[in-house]
Amino acid sequence: MNKILDRYAQQKATPVTLRQLLFYERHRTTERLLKSANYVRHELPIRIAHRLREFQNLPFIVGVNPHMQQVYRLYWEAFDRLRSVPPIKTQQDNERFCELLYTSLQAHLVVIPQLALGIQECEQHMNREKRDKFMNSTLRSRISRRVLAEQHLILSNCVMIFQHCSAHRTLGACIEKAHTLYPQIPVIVEDGPDIDFAYVGDHIEYILYQLLLNAMQHANNINHTNNVSSSSSVPIRVTMCTNATDVFFRISDQAGGISPEVYRSIYSFGHHATGNFQHFKTWKATVSDDQQQKQQQKEQEQSVNMPLGMGLPMSKVYAEYWGGDLNIQTLHGWGTDAYVRIPKLGDQLEHLDVEDHASDLHVELDSGSDVTHRRRFVI
Structure with missing residues (x-):
């Protein structure tokens, strides 16, 4: 064999x-x-x-x-x-x-x-x-x-x-899902026109959800530490913009930032400091006609939530797969900004670990x- x-x-x-x-x-x-x-x-x-x-x-x-x-x-x-x-x-x-x-x-x-x-x-x-x-x-x-x-x-x-993704609709769904875990953390989306781009919806949803979840988790922790009420919680701010080739998302928090020791390994697999790992269903079933069975299966697959230290490193893999990028900038003692760049033209080859050749x-x-x-x- x-x-x-x-x-x-x-x-x-x-x-x-x-x-x-x-x-x-x-x-x-x-x-x-x-x-x-x-x-x-x-x-x-x-x-x-x-x-x-x-x-x-x-x-x-x-x-x-x-x-x-x-x-x-x-x-x-x-x-x-x-x-x-x-x-x-x-x-x-x-x-x-x-x-x-x-x-x-x-x-x-x-x-x-x-x-x-x-x-x-x-x-x-x-x-x-x-x-x-x-x-x-x-x-x-x-x-x-x-x-x-x-x-x-x-x-x-x-x-x-690979339908055209709506930045507003995708982000809204991710915020709603993250709010099921941290409903007391406010999220403010900067006003601006919607952005349509062709992409794999599950990939961008995974990235944005993980970044929002991390920001909310740390904001919640700092609120508890400082005895801050939910009504006085500092909001997480999300900004979207675009140019001729890319779509950009920025998720900003004031949750104390990341210490230098943790920051050095935020993209390392196996570390618990990068937040929760949420397993998204990555295939929309179309083979079976049993819609009820599909919904039950979807709910079961999306219910897995384990602190395995996979959130940020896997989000980076997803972002880079189609030629995008994920960067985390932090000011220890203040807060963190997460920047996501997603190509919107669909002209980037898969980011594989082998050299490509013509076919x-x-x-x-x-x-x-x-x-x-x-x-x-x-x-």
Whole structure:
């Protein structure tokens, strides 16, 4: 089996852009649907193989951790299933492939909590640099695989996944959700025009929710420390703006800032000082017709709330995945500003941990999507 794994791990992943995926959604035909299916069928085993090799290269004591072993086992089973899928030539072949993708997505919902627990338990066996490099690569690869699988599932059902996001609507939903935990902390959104941009809604929601949650949590703590009533609580301020290529969000608080000791490791996985980890549902079910079952499943998946130190580092992974950025500026003793930059043109390649190269899919998509700029990401 490792010989088979070698064959896939030696191949390079082929990144795509949001605009390329949008092109397939807007110009869906049976031919393009089958082409998408075969691209996903070819690409997923390669991306999983790279992660399996990373797991095999972990220190022995880390690799035998039960949480890490569970993730490794899930990845290996998915790799074995996906590499065995024959070329997809008909709609019926695609339907069977979609069922396989759906099963894998559901089975892998436990991956992030298991990774977080495993990396915490093995913290003393890996230095921070190696631990963060492993987690960044693993999470970035996970995002890439789920984006491809989810996009193809929704493409197969004629529903668009990368709709234009409304900055006001997205931010409002995140504030409302964060207020369920900290209703006493006021949030003021600076007045301004709404901003529409094409993006993966779950990604930007995760980032904004985590930043709001961190700000509210620290504001709540400082209020308790200083015996400040909820009516006198200093508000969190949110600013939105845009330019020709990007959308920007700033979340500002006056919650005492971050100490230099903590600030040095805010993007490090396994540290508890970065706030709560909230597991967002990252796939909108479209395969099953049982709407009640979907809603129950959604509520169950969104109810996981564990202090695993994953909020900020994973938010940074999400922001950087499509070429954006997340920066935290703090004044210890006063407050913190979080800045999020999100590209709005959809012309950035996936930020993978391997060098990209051209493919037949790129050629066709580029010719129809009017992409004039490419950025190469190599880690």
